[in-house]
Amino acid sequence: MSNILYSIFPSENFIDLGLYQYGWEQCDPAHSFGPAARNHYLFHYVISGTGTLTAHNSKKESITYNIKSGQGFMIFPHQICTYIADNELPWEYTWLEFDGLKAKELIEASGFSVNSPVYRPxxxxxxxxxxxxxxYIANHSQESPFHLIGHLYLFLDYLNKSNSSPLQSQGNRMRDFYIREAMAFIEQNFQNDISVEDIAAFCNLNRSYFGKIFHDTVGKSPQEFLISYRMSKAGELLKMTSLSIADVGNAVGYPNQLHFSRAFKNVYGVSPRAWRYEQQGNPEKDV
Incomplete structure (x- = not known):
């Protein structure tokens, strides 16, 4: 039997939460990874054995943590880290790499930060x-993307319940209520001509205060989140329908096709037309 399982998630159509890669490994003695940085959140759970994690904190200082069976560690996007299996008792672990518009909120609600990356349930x-x-996810890569995303949500629910404290949950309750209200408003009105002022007013909050708590929770400004959400929806329409570029732009709140194309290219790096051709397996030079 192989001592490693490794899979790459096949779909990018999940906006709120999506998988990137996942697996399981019985590490060799002194097996190491890094120093390196990831683009997404990466969580390891140690099933047996022991090892060390060395990761940058918020001051860019390298901190070393000893992590044993029954514990785990969260690696944050763009955080430089190295992790090494023990030479005598190397760890066996399973991991998930994930991200999405709601990932930062869920991770923080579970008690993790770059200064507190260790999972001690x-x-x-x-x-x-x-x-x-x-x-389960590591062993069922053949299942549909929807099936695996369902188990990702279950994983995050257990992660939050097993690691977060009641006081922490109570302190975030009101802030989380406002963020949920704001996201619901965006999801229901992204196709309309809405502004950050409109979202703040819907939540009955001062624009400045709303912008601060939104950025602190989600990791993006309300305007950045709105644009990202619109472009994600545009990507779905470009890939799944035959609507014209103008109709796609209009459907996500951009009646001006030029403005839509510029916004899309700022997010994806290519024009909507070139992106559609790439998704269909026909790369087109973006002129």
Whole structure:
């Protein structure tokens, strides 16, 4: 039997939360990875054995953590880190790399930060259910993307319940309510001519205060989130329908096709037309 399982998630059509790669490994003694940085969130759960994680904190200082079976560690996007299996008792771990518009909010609600990346569960039974979800995903790469995303949500639910404290949850409750209200408003009105002022007014908040709590929670400004959400929806329409570029732009809140094409290219790096051809397996030079 191989000592590693590794899979790449086949779909990019999940906006709120999506997988990138996942797996399981029984590491060789002193097996290491890094120093390197990831583009997304990467969580490891240690099933057995021990090892070390060295990661940059918020001050760019390298901090080393000893991590053993029953614990885990979260690597943040663009955080430089190195992790090494013990020479005598190398770890066996399972991992998930994921991201999405709501990932930052969920990770912070679970008690993680670049200054606190180690998972030390408060509830062992929930931690075991979380591990089982991770191992299930690692062993079922042949299942549909929707099936695997469903288990990703279950993993995150167990991660949050097993690691977050009641006081932490209570302190974030009101802020999270406003963010959910704002996201619901965006999801229902992204195709209309809405502004950050409109979103803040819907939540009955001062624009400045709303912008701060939104950025602190989501990791993007409300305007950046709105544009990202619109462009994600535009990508779905370009890939899944035969609508014209103008009709796609109009459907996501850009009645001016030129403005839509510029916004799309700022996010994806190519024009909507070139992106559609690439997704259909026919790369087109973007002139």
């Amino acid at each position: 408060r509830h062992k039974d929930l931690a075991r259910q979380m591990m089982e979800e991770m191992v």
